[in-house]
Amino acid sequence: MSTTAAAATGRLAVTAPVEDEGADCPVSLPGSFPTNSKLPDPFTKLDGTRISTKSDWRCRREEIKKLAEKYVYGEKHGKPQGVTGTVSRTGITVNVTDQGKSAGFSASVQLPSGTGPFPAVIVYGGFGADTATILAAGVAVISYDPYQVGKEGTPRNNKQGAYYSVYGSSSSTGLLMAWAWGVSRIIDVIEQSGGGILKADATGVTGCSRFGKGAFVAGTFDQRIALTMPIESGSGGAPIFRGIAGESGAQPLSSAYSEQPWLGDAFGSFTGSPGNLPVDTHEMVAMVAPRGLFIMENPHIDWLAARSGSVAALGGAEVYKALGAGDDITYWSDVQDGTHCAVRPEWKTPLMSNIQKFLLKTGNAPGVIRISSQKAGNLSQWRDWQTPSL
Template sequence: MAISSGCSKVRSALVMLAVAALTVVGAVTVVAKTTTAEAAAGILAAGVEDDGADCPVPNAPQTSNSRLPDPFRKIDGTRISSKSDWRCRRAEIRELAERTVYGQKPAKPATVSGTVSSSSITVNVSDQGRSASFSASVQLPSGTGPFPAVVVVGGFGADTATIRSAGVAVINYDPLAVGREGTPRNNKQGAFYSIYGASSSTGILMAWAWGVSRIIDVIEQSGGNIIKADAMGVTGCSRYGKGAFTIGVFDQRIALTMPVESGSGGVGAFRAIAGESGAQPLSSAYSEQPWLGDAFSSFTGSPNTLPIDTHQMVGMIAPRGLFIMDNPSIDWLGARSGSVAALGGAEVYKALGAGDNITYWSDVQDGTHCAVRPEWRTPMQQFLQKFLLKTGNAAGTMRISSRKAGNLAEWRDWQTPTLADGPTTPPTNPPTTPPTTGPTTPPTTPPTTRPPTTPPAGGACSATVSINQWTGGFVATVRVTAGSAPVSGWTVSVTLPSGATISNAWNTNRSGNTGAVQFTNVSFNGNIAAGQSTEFGFQSSGTGAGMAPTCAAR
């Protein structure tokens, strides 16, 4: 059986003008605004969302291989020999990933507009005769901008205090406004599906990635007076870590990708997940939420027939910055498979002369899911400086826990080539086939919050909270669920434990920081359909044990 062709985007010759030269000293760099030092280090993002959009991608025969596919072998069976060859090889991997794992990511819509302020970003999109809007909140660091920024998926990822103290802004992105969880595959909801159809076979991880790409479009159009479009990062934990990984893979304008504990459907190699004891099975990851594309259903029981695996998606981020944070204490997260994928993807980084641009770190003591860990603080600061602030050049590292250590030698039957430097050769026959829709794959990480098993009564709402506690503080994620009738606004009341003080909140307005606090919806998450949910969160000092939120519809 052949996997059908059809490029995921309308290939544009204009892309070639943006990437006229790829080869620099020891690394491949695809950039728009580049200084000599930055180019030599190979650390910047591309100036376009997909720099290989003009590369033709042929049909791929479906075969079975229990080892990780060779990232350097093209669909026609030949292996790449120069660094310039990677651009179109990467385009092949991207296309295969869309067809079999994630689903199609449409090209930039016909119209994208919006605003950027010191507190928010608004996005308005029109395409194919349909329109949708969403927004994100902004938290600037101290100092004078414009600032680099990290998109925090779901407001929940790497330590935002460390990010802001480094002089980097935080963009709190509500992915559920773009691709809602808790929906059936044939009736997906959110801004993405308002435009591309509720029955789209694209999974919500790719929808989330599309949403961040539109945020970057708006930042680019804003003139960069507040946020720098060429110094963007992304992070997220658990299922939001799956989202952060997908976002970094599929938009080359992301300079630094930082997924945390992403589990099955995230960084973890599909082939390895299938055999890792205690890891969330691929079938479970696919069915838990429509995170992955519909087409992945064909591979949940036979990952060996996938033409790609996640080590190649790791390689798709090269030579840009990648900091993968993993947790060996929770079997469900499949950290051994995560290390396998990281080690395999690191071979692409090495071949491109960018081996210093990737870090994988699972050697941690605190086993709490999505905890803020001291072991990650210094390497994160170094990568923020290197890829976003462009003031450092620290080398990445592999710190793999002995409890969940993968052995790449067991998973590959290929060797990493020595790629020659050389000019990029434009493809001679850009495809003209209109885009087709591909599949997606669900994440396997346990969600941070689960909805109530019984929806609240009509006209009412309910709230549940999950806590990620560390020494001296915690993050709370609160899920608000409508009853049998929709709500057009909500208020959640929470009494904080003694000594707890809120320092940060996202996707909500709040009445105070201590004691009895009321949280109310913001403009984009007040309307909740019957039986559906939205989430907000906050960070606090102290302990979060014993909180019992209540919800009132407005």
């Protein structure tokens, strides 16, 4: 079935009803992994066999998830024992209780004109996202301050914020995953709210720069998110870890690890040897499949590692294709203005297309891959595997 035909026959129901559909898959991680300078094969299971059907992806995705948690981001605790909160026309409150500890945080809501209930995009940090276009499309904007959930400027052994109030200030989980956990708790509260104001099954997430890293991780690790839109995420975001050292001027992995406790503590062992990682970000891109993904990158600032970002997108897109969802990923780095986190005219049309397709469920435009010639990566240099027909 073509992707277009699939869309006409219900492809739009690509989100899962739960945060992690493969939570019941048994995963046993080996004690060690061979060094591999190439990108790991997303289609090869931990036991060395390759997946052969689309239904195999559910548990293969869980393997990648567990690898990413252990070696890159730290564990993402699942839904707490207690999650309560409120959704109003102006804000969301979240209160969690787990393991005998409690914490809370809030987010503000801006509704578009109309009666609703509305889809919503969770915007990290309040800058970089084209909120005017989002609102004009009839989609609400949830302004999320991730620092309430995981503060920057803290040492790794004394992390602060709602996540660490519950799971401990010495938790080895990095801020990006803590922030993603906060996004998931917002979705929990929307789900429980009865859907009179916001639709729980039509949620997007976006952010720019460090908040682009955050949006990328949030969408990767919660299968209820219909549309993930990281902007200029840089090292520690979408770009492949293995490519960064060879990309002139890109922020080194050691710098991204030490600038803030964004990445999990375990990642510190790999900043100088990413070839020892059993996972890479093309597989995080793949974890979003078949849900909507729109990666925006800036090729004008070397620090942002856009060449490695394009390789991640191309590698992950192979999984999208194998799942029959090749039209559901968009990558765009072909932009004129190099200002970091600017709202760009080139992104407006694909933004609208993705909103219509994945949040409003009124459109069916195929995704677009538009890579700037300034920062064009070559997937064939990075892979020694071929994409199977599933």
